[in-house]
Amino acid sequence: MGGSPSSGGMDGHGGTGASGGAEAEGGTGAQGGTGAQAGGAPQGGDGPALGGAAGMVAAAGRAGAAGSPEVPKGCTSALMVDDMEDGDQLTCASQGRSGDWWTAIGATSATIDPPSNEDFPAFALGAESRSGSNYGMHLAGAGFGRTDDDWASLGFFVAGGDAYSLSTSQGLAFYAKASVALTIRVTFATATTTPTSEGGDCADDCNDHYALAAALTTSWKEFTIPFDALAQEGWGEKPKDLAHTLFIYFGYVGPDGGPTTFDFLIDDVRLY
Secondary structure (H helix, E strand, C coil): CCCCCEECCCCCCCCCECEEEEECCCCCCCCCCCCCCCCCCCCCCEEEEEECCCCEEEEEEECCCCCCCCCCCCCCCCCEEECCCCCCCECCCECCECCEEEEEECCCCCEEECCCCCCCCCEECHHHCECCECEEEEEEEECCCCCCCCEEEEEEECECCECECCCCCCEEEEEEEECCCEEEEEEEEECCCCEHHHCCCECCCCCCCEEEEEEECCCCEEEEEEHHHCECCCCCCCCCCHHHEEEEEEEEECCCCCCCCEEEEEEEEEEC
């Protein structure tokens, strides 16, 4: 799977926030890797390689683990992107969607868990499990500073690196929590904002992707990201082309008073 999409943005701030629903069942904080272990800059073709002061995500094709390739499984709901309950790194195969999860990092002095150069399974929630959910996706980081390169992302290809139309949906919903209060950016990389060298149609001022902020707390909450609320930062204005979405990611950014360490969980990502 894969392709070579790209994404990014400047420092990932600004814009109105995502709507948070009622608190769901869960523990008091995200566990499992409160400091990141092993990591550094992504290498080779093992997932999205991120870099550049503007926070560009250059998503290279995935090499895959050794042995027989995993086959993506369907979910009960056709609108579910991934409920993670099969425990693997693949999203659900449904309505032409089928991709894999990846992590990426911009800061060379920081670390993230899971590392950006490895495949990884879904995260066993354990004491942090929600009612009816035992697996999610997890990203933790440590050693981040205060420059534009201090960012990290957890994301997935929507259709294996090919463009996918989200035009029949109104938005994206997901559950999330963090070990401490944390604002992340939910970002949509499309053909109009992704460089031609990385599978998009953008020729200049690329990677100013459409996004919306989500303020995570230490309790599980469902967030909704209405597509009509997505906005660019404004330095690379392009039409909103969700009919050609390449990949979506949940991004942490270090500058402007953000924490130098972070730890968050994502679960039950779906369209609505």
